[in-house]
Amino acid sequence: MAVEETKANILDAAESFFAEAGFHGTSLRQITERAGVNVASVNYHFGSKENLMDAVLRRRLEPLNAIRFARLEAVKAEAAEAGETPSVRAVMIALIDPTLRAVVQPEFGGFSIIMGRIFTDHRGAIMERVRPLIEPLLACYLEVLYEALPHLSREEVALRLRMSLGALQHAIHAVRGHLTDSCPRELVTALPEEAVVDSLIDFVTRGMEGS
Amino acid sequence: MAVEETKANILDAAESFFAEAGFHGTSLRQITERAGVNVASVNYHFGSKENLMDAVLRRRLEPLNAIRFARLEAVKAEAAEAGETPSVRAVMIALIDPTLRAVVQPEFGGFSIIMGRIFTDHRGAIMERVRPLIEPLLACYLEVLYEALPHLSREEVALRLRMSLGALQHAIHAVRGHLTDSCPRELVTALPEEAVVDSLIDFVTRGMEGS
DNA sequence: GTCTATAGATTGATAGAC
DNA sequence: GTCTATCAATCTATAGAC
Numbered sequence: 001m002a003v004e005e006t007k008a009n010i011l012d013a014a015e016s017f018f019a020e021a022g023f024h025g026t027s028l029r030q031i032t033e034r035a036g037v038n039v040a041s042v043n044y045h046f047g048s049k050e051n052l053m054d055a056v057l058r059r060r061l062e063p064l065n066a067i068r069f070a071r072l073e074a075v076k077a078e079a080a081e082a083g084e085t086p087s088v089r090a091v092m093i094a095l096i097d098p099t100l101r102a103v104v105q106p107e108f109g110g111f112s113i114i115m116g117r118i119f120t121d122h123r124g125a126i127m128e129r130v131r132p133l134i135e136p137l138l139a140c141y142l143e144v145l146y147e148a149l150p151h152l153s154r155e156e157v158a159l160r161l162r163m164s165l166g167a168l169q170h171a172i173h174a175v176r177g178h179l180t181d182s183c184p185r186e187l188v189t190a191l192p193e194e195a196v197v198d199s200l201i202d203f204v205t206r207g208m209e210g211s
Numbered sequence: 212m213a214v215e216e217t218k219a220n221i222l223d224a225a226e227s228f229f230a231e232a233g234f235h236g237t238s239l240r241q242i243t244e245r246a247g248v249n250v251a252s253v254n255y256h257f258g259s260k261e262n263l264m265d266a267v268l269r270r271r272l273e274p275l276n277a278i279r280f281a282r283l284e285a286v287k288a289e290a291a292e293a294g295e296t297p298s299v300r301a302v303m304i305a306l307i308d309p310t311l312r313a314v315v316q317p318e319f320g321g322f323s324i325i326m327g328r329i330f331t332d333h334r335g336a337i338m339e340r341v342r343p344l345i346e347p348l349l350a351c352y353l354e355v356l357y358e359a360l361p362h363l364s365r366e367e368v369a370l371r372l373r374m375s376l377g378a379l380q381h382a383i384h385a386v387r388g389h390l391t392d393s394c395p396r397e398l399v400t401a402l403p404e405e406a407v408v409d410s411l412i413d414f415v416t417r418g419m420e421g422s
Numbered sequence: 423g424t425c426t427a428t429a430g431a432t433t434g435a436t437a438g439a440c
Numbered sequence: 441g442t443c444t445a446t447c448a449a450t451c452t453a454t455a456g457a458c
Contacts, residue, residue: 003441021335024235027433038442043435045441113331120327120384124232156410159385159400163414166381167374173331174373189370199367203374206417214423238451249424254453256423 007045009035012109015056019110022117023053023126054129057118060102060111061133067098072140088148089205095141096168096201103172104193112172119169149208157208164204171200218256220246223320226267230321233328234264234337265340268329271313271322272344278309283351299359300416306352307379307415311408314383323383330380360419368419375415382411 013035017026028049032039046052071094079086103112118130138161145157152160174189175196189196224246228237239260243250257263282305290297314323329341349372356368363371385400386407400407 006441022233022235024233028435029433038444039434040436040444041442049434116331117328120324120331120380124236155400155402159382159402159407159410160414162381162385162400163378163411166377166379167418168377169331170373170377170380171370174370189366189373191366191370196370199370200374202421203371203418206421207378207414210413210417217423239453240451249426250452251426251454252424260452 003045006035006037006041010037010042010045010052011056011059014052015109015111015114018053018056019113023049050125050129053126056111057114057130058133060108061115061130064098064102065133065137067102068095068137069140071095071098072144076144085147086144088145088208089201091141091144091148092164092204092208093201096204097197099168100172100175100193100197100200104175112176116169116173119165145208160208164207167204167207168200171196214256217246217248217252221248221253221256221263222267222270225263226320226322226325229264229267230324234260261336261340264337267322268325268341269344271319272326272341275309275313276344276348278313279306279348280351282306282309283355287355296358297355299356299419300412302352302355302359303375303415303419304412307412308408310379311383311386311404311411315386315404323387327380327384330376356419371419375418378411378415378418382407 010031013031014026017030017034020026028042029039031052032042042049042052046055072091075086075090075094079090102108118127142154142158142161145161146154149157175191175193177188191199221242224242225237228241228245231237239253240250242263243253253260253263257266283302286297286301286305290301313319329338353365353369353372356372357365360368386402386404388399402410
């Protein structure tokens with residue numbers, strides 16, 4: 001088996017198990033068995049279980065963040081060309097649209113579940129390793145939102161962004177739950193992906209802009 | 212040591228460890244050591260580690276849910292007396308106000324972190340055990356919201372409630388992060404509890420009511 | 423009810439043959 | 441690069457003295 005294929009198989013298996021049972025709830029033996037590789041290969045290719053989790057996250061987050069940065073730059077450029085400040089709605093679309101669309105792709109497996117869990121994990125070594133992947137992105141979006149909402153305090157804008165991220169996270173779970181398996185009935189949406197994207201963007205735009 | 216005191220000490224220690232490292236990331240030895248009790252006492256008093264988690268959750272959720280049910284009933288009664296349907300805002304206050312106020316109390320320890328993690332866990336034995344504590348409450352709130360928003364489809368209302376719960380969850384983390392320890396800077400709010408409650412209620416009311 | 427001691431299984435990581 | 445074998449540590453749960 002080619003090296004990259006072996007690594008990809010390990011990453012796929014790890015992603016699904018970490019989503020299902022969490023980092024501590026998953027053993028390397030489960031991962032290597034599902035990946036069809038040897039027990040020792042995780043430590044050979046990744047160094048440790050923790051490094052493996054890091055690789056699982058980076059594989060998805062780095063390309064996704066590149067897109068989200070680019071989308072924000074495009075919004076800023078377009079507004080600058082018109083001599084205006086970007087609209088709140090345009091900024092939120094730049095953040096939400098690529099995120100939700102990426103995350104519902106089947107190959108993203110349990111990534112959204114892992115991220116959702118990490119996002120509510122304030123402690124632990126893993127959060128420390130994801131933080132540098134998230135903070136710069138949020139900082140860029142916040143800068144633009146401060147300009148777009150000059151009548152609000154920075155604290156208020158940051159809190160509203162945080163609440164919007166919560167809405168995004170749960171919307172993702174609502175759609176993904178629909179795609180995957182057993183969920184509390186009330187928490188799964190029967191709406192198609194398109195409808196959820198639209199509803200979410202309207203929801204957070206109203207939330208960000210109000211009063 | 213009195214029995215109830217022993218059990219309470221175990222529950223306190225378990226709550227903080229489960230919040231810090233998760234269910235699988237916590238050992239009974241860590242819990243019993245912090246609680247100042249014997250290793251065997253968990254199995255004596257609770258039967259198993261999983262039952263202990265169940266008890267940790269019930270201790271907080273059952274009284275909190277009783278309050279949230281009562282608050283909803285009060286809103287319904289008040290509206291019925293005036294011959295109207297309850298306002299969306301009143302319903303969201305009934306849900307959010309007691310939740311956020313309970314959860315920021317110091318004795319609630321890591322409960323909000325545990326709940327946040329479970330809420331994004333669609334699988335696993337623990338979710339199965341929490342579900343009956345959550346679903347009936349959501350169902351009651353949804354019934355009232357359907358009436359208050361008759362121009363929207365039921366799917367749309369349910370999705371919006373879910374997104375509001377996401378906003379609530381992240382608002383809780385924003386305040387609690389402020390009260391506790393290291394968090395990503397952007398994700399912690401410097402605003403006082405009162406301001407967060409107000410901002411959150413405005414945010415979700417706008418989100419639920421729009422278009 | 424609380425304790426010590428331990429069974430029995432599983433873990434992450436590594437050493438060394440091929 | 442992949443394998444087997446294994447180490448040393450850790451885990452949950454329980455048995456039995458007090």
